[in-house]
Amino acid sequence: xxxxxxxPSTLSVQEGDSAVIKCTYSDSxxxxxxxxxxxxxxxxxxxxxIRSNVGEKKDQRIAVTLNKTAKHFSLHIxxxxxxxxxxxxxxxxxxxGTASKxxxxxxxxxxxxx
Amino acid sequence: xxxxxxxxxxxxxxxxxxVTLRCSPISGHKSVSWYQQVLGQGPQFIFQYYEKEERGxxxxxxxxxxxxxxxxxxxxxxxxxxxGDSALYLCASRREGTGSQYFGPGTRLTVx
Numbered sequence: 234x235x236x237x238x239x240x241p242s243t244l245s246v247q248e249g250d251s252a253v254i255k256c257t258y259s260d261s262x263x264x265x266x267x268x269x270x271x272x273x274x275x276x277x278x279x280x281x282x283i284r285s286n287v288g289e290k291k292d293q294r295i296a297v298t299l300n301k302t303a304k305h306f307s308l309h310i311x312x313x314x315x316x317x318x319x320x321x322x323x324x325x326x327x328x329x330g331t332a333s334k335x336x337x338x339x340x341x342x343x344x345x346x347x
Numbered sequence: 348x349x350x351x352x353x354x355x356x357x358x359x360x361x362x363x364x365x366v367t368l369r370c371s372p373i374s375g376h377k378s379v380s381w382y383q384q385v386l387g388q389g390p391q392f393i394f395q396y397y398e399k400e401e402r403g404x405x406x407x408x409x410x411x412x413x414x415x416x417x418x419x420x421x422x423x424x425x426x427x428x429x430x431g432d433s434a435l436y437l438c439a440s441r442r443e444g445t446g447s448q449y450f451g452p453g454t455r456l457t458v459x
Binding site for chain 2: 239337
């Protein structure tokens, strides 16, 4: 089955700096890669996702890149703010019309300091 | 639009008991998935249902079962509870034609 590795496990950056979180996946059939942000005691919140036919996607301060050959994908957050502090999870899935199992990474705790 | 809702919010049970957790998807979403999240870890896939049929099952024992109703709501049942079943149980719904899954607030299950 699919296995997703995520690094680093913790990341501390100063406000305004950029943060990068990296994931690798094992199943070359995976075609959908979402990122979730989870604040303490709250639900995972979908922040951005990318399909395997796209190499990069941006949404304001957040971007995701995908390298299918290397089976890597990364989350980039620019101009970090204190409210970006949370745990971030990457995930991979082989999407079909009816199936959509997500395999999650182990999470990255991001702390943005003033 | 209401998001995914789950009930109850919290639940305390003792070993050997049975529990039923409930989920209502976002209106119009026909696919519901269940995940278990142990403290400090990422969510682990348990089941996925689409149009009332099981479409995927994770690596969980037969004590875990689920079903989906005609209105697309879903129930997760866990029998013979073990201490290790203590976790946050998350439900997610997906809009047809997209990969985007949206999570509910979860049910925090504590087994004593």
